[in-house]
Amino acid sequence: MTTTAFTQPLTKKGRVRPGNGVRQTGTMAWRSLVSVKHNPLELIDYSITPIMFVFLFTYVFGGQMAGSPREYLQYALPGIIVQNTLFMSMYTAMSLNSDLTKGVFDRLRSLPIARSAPLFGRITADLAKQVWAMVLMIGLGAALGFRITAGAGVTGFLGAVLLLVVFAAAVSWSAVLIGMLAGDPEKVQVFAFTLIFPITFTSSAFARVETMPGWLQSWVDVNPVTHLSDAFRGLLVGGEVASPVLWSLVWAAAIAAVFIPLAMRAYRSRV
Amino acid sequence: MTYAIQAEDLTKSFKGTQALAGIDLAARTGSVLGLLGPNGAGKTTAVRIFATLVRPDGGRATVAGHDVVREAGRVRSRIGLTGQYAAVDENLTGTENLLLIGRLLGIPRGGARARAAELLERFQLSDAGGRAVKTYSGGMRRRLDLAASLVGRPEILFLDEPTTGLDPHSRGEVWEMLRGLVAEGVTALLTTQYLDEADKLADEIVVIDKGRVIADGTPDELKSAAGGQVLQVRPLHGEDLGAVAALVAEAAGPQTQIEGELITAPVMDPALMPAVVRSLDHEGIEVGELALRRSSLDEVFLALTGHRARPESAAGEDAGVGVGAEGADALAGAERVP
Numbered sequence: 001m002t003t004t005a006f007t008q009p010l011t012k013k014g015r016v017r018p019g020n021g022v023r024q025t026g027t028m029a030w031r032s033l034v035s036v037k038h039n040p041l042e043l044i045d046y047s048i049t050p051i052m053f054v055f056l057f058t059y060v061f062g063g064q065m066a067g068s069p070r071e072y073l074q075y076a077l078p079g080i081i082v083q084n085t086l087f088m089s090m091y092t093a094m095s096l097n098s099d100l101t102k103g104v105f106d107r108l109r110s111l112p113i114a115r116s117a118p119l120f121g122r123i124t125a126d127l128a129k130q131v132w133a134m135v136l137m138i139g140l141g142a143a144l145g146f147r148i149t150a151g152a153g154v155t156g157f158l159g160a161v162l163l164l165v166v167f168a169a170a171v172s173w174s175a176v177l178i179g180m181l182a183g184d185p186e187k188v189q190v191f192a193f194t195l196i197f198p199i200t201f202t203s204s205a206f207a208r209v210e211t212m213p214g215w216l217q218s219w220v221d222v223n224p225v226t227h228l229s230d231a232f233r234g235l236l237v238g239g240e241v242a243s244p245v246l247w248s249l250v251w252a253a254a255i256a257a258v259f260i261p262l263a264m265r266a267y268r269s270r271v
Numbered sequence: 272m273t274y275a276i277q278a279e280d281l282t283k284s285f286k287g288t289q290a291l292a293g294i295d296l297a298a299r300t301g302s303v304l305g306l307l308g309p310n311g312a313g314k315t316t317a318v319r320i321f322a323t324l325v326r327p328d329g330g331r332a333t334v335a336g337h338d339v340v341r342e343a344g345r346v347r348s349r350i351g352l353t354g355q356y357a358a359v360d361e362n363l364t365g366t367e368n369l370l371l372i373g374r375l376l377g378i379p380r381g382g383a384r385a386r387a388a389e390l391l392e393r394f395q396l397s398d399a400g401g402r403a404v405k406t407y408s409g410g411m412r413r414r415l416d417l418a419a420s421l422v423g424r425p426e427i428l429f430l431d432e433p434t435t436g437l438d439p440h441s442r443g444e445v446w447e448m449l450r451g452l453v454a455e456g457v458t459a460l461l462t463t464q465y466l467d468e469a470d471k472l473a474d475e476i477v478v479i480d481k482g483r484v485i486a487d488g489t490p491d492e493l494k495s496a497a498g499g500q501v502l503q504v505r506p507l508h509g510e511d512l513g514a515v516a517a518l519v520a521e522a523a524g525p526q527t528q529i530e531g532e533l534i535t536a537p538v539m540d541p542a543l544m545p546a547v548v549r550s551l552d553h554e555g556i557e558v559g560e561l562a563l564r565r566s567s568l569d570e571v572f573l574a575l576t577g578h579r580a581r582p583e584s585a586a587g588e589d590a591g592v593g594v595g596a597e598g599a600d601a602l603a604g605a606e607r608v609p
Contacts, residue, residue, distance in 0.1 A: 111347055111375055
């Protein structure tokens with residue numbers, strides 16, 4: 001057995017070659033996505049919350065909020081997409097935490113692979129799932145009467161997908177930090193819900209800012225969820241685009257700047 | 272003689288608790304080293320240092336001749352690790368789990384598939400290869416975990432309590448597989464709190480307790496070190512138990528113990544056996560069993576550490592681990608018999 005040992009070439013210093021690191025990241029992303037193939041229920045798991053939100057908001061609140069379900073859907077769908085993006089980012093935290101507590105990371109770390117591959121692989125796969133959920137929600141919205149009415153058309157839609165990926169990538173670093181710090185996956189969930197619910201509701205995602213009390217407006221106006229919802233609205237339905245997109249990107253950069261160093265430090269100390 | 276695994280004065284503390292207080296050990300290439308100790312003795316910490324998962328605070332460890340801190344990458348390309356928990360992805364199938372490791376190691380797709388199939392076959396998982404791991408039994412998961420640690424054909428294998436929580440049948444299977452690997456030239460470091468496991472599998476045993484090595488040697492050496500042989504007598508009639516115990520205790524001394532229907536005593540003097548036989552004959556007591564055997568590792572462990580290897584609740588499955596409170600009472604009563 002020893003004579004046929006399989007060894008992957010390392011650099012002279014005994015480190016993983018960068019090209020191999022990229023390939024290993026791809027393999028780890030494959031691992032996160034392939035389970036969906038056998039377990040189609042997992043996809044429904046990812047998509048059931050957004051589907052429920054689309055239905056509930058449209059038919060329960062729609063009439064009162066905007067005169068008709070269809071008109072409200074036109075306003076709220078971009079906000080629902082943002083809320084779902086934040087909730088889904090917490091799956092990254094939960095799955096990393098589960099790998100950590102179940103010993104999968106120990107196995108991976110004992111292999112001669114790039115240390116960052118499990119982390120980047122997971123983030124990449126989860127971003128793919130984010131795009132899937134967004135497409136699913138817009139598709140479902142279209143079936144219920146949502147129309148992409150912005151002048152840019154398909155370009156606007158692609159721009160929205162791109163913006164979602166950038167923002168979700170930034171937020172996923174906060175998820176990495178939470179996943180590394182939490183004792184178990186259930187704690188991640190509790191933490192995520194208590195934080196994400198108030199943040200998403202105190203924004204322009206579901207209701208117009210001008211109907212809110214003044215003291216709340218001062219927070220709502222800076223809330224990244226407001227900027228991102230407005231940006232999606234601008235890109236999909238029409239309205240201002242440049243300012244909300246810019247502010248969304250500023251927020252993404254700020255979130256990344258704060259959480260990448262913290263998350264990497266936590267990752268290094270635990271993994 | 273070459274050593275695949277070596278440690279010198281290895282220390283490690285976690286938040287003020289000293290997990291390893293300076294241990295030395297060495298595993299000859301191609302042998303099985305058993306690292307034996309109770310829960311919290313530092314076994315897992317030692318394995319995690321060797322497997323490059325944790326850096327030691329002090330001391331030095333080499334695996335396949337490479338320093339575990341400075342040459343972690345090279346160590347990783349030579350080892351396989353099977354931890355205490357089956358570290359496999361429950362949502363993937365058995366085949367995919369092995370494919371994942373193979374692909375991470377840079378084996379081309381076709382080769383990785385072939386290797387996965389070969390390992391599934393070897394670990395009797397071929398039929399389950401296409402099923403998600405969450406449908407596997409505990410024993411199947413452990414076998415898959417072991418298979419996953421072998422994908423890269425490691426020369427050195429670390430097995431951290433590989434049979435904890437398994438039923439006796441599955442334990443036996445893991446043992447067989449490990450024997451097969453060693454026959455192919457793999458060096459293994461096995462941690463266990465099961466003394467019989469160390470006894471059956473290890474060429475050499477290092478006993479650690481509270482982060483220190485308290486004994487090492489071959490299983491036979493350890494057994495002889497702790498009192499050599501043991502006399503055991505089983506009376507044919509249960510009612511003679513007290514009388515026989517008293518009689519053996521008179522000849523062998525106060526270390527005589529009653530375990531169920533069996534009386535045991537360490538043999539310090541070769542004349543003990545004939546003396547006991549004469550007394551039994553004189554008293555006219557019939558015995559069903561009278562034998563000399565080597566001390567068990569349980570007895571060695573008790574002698575070395577002053578406590579049992581496993582908590583009482585878990586020790587029940589092994590008949591005759593030390594003497595229970597009832598036996599001690601019976602013995603105390605018997606000794607008062609004139």
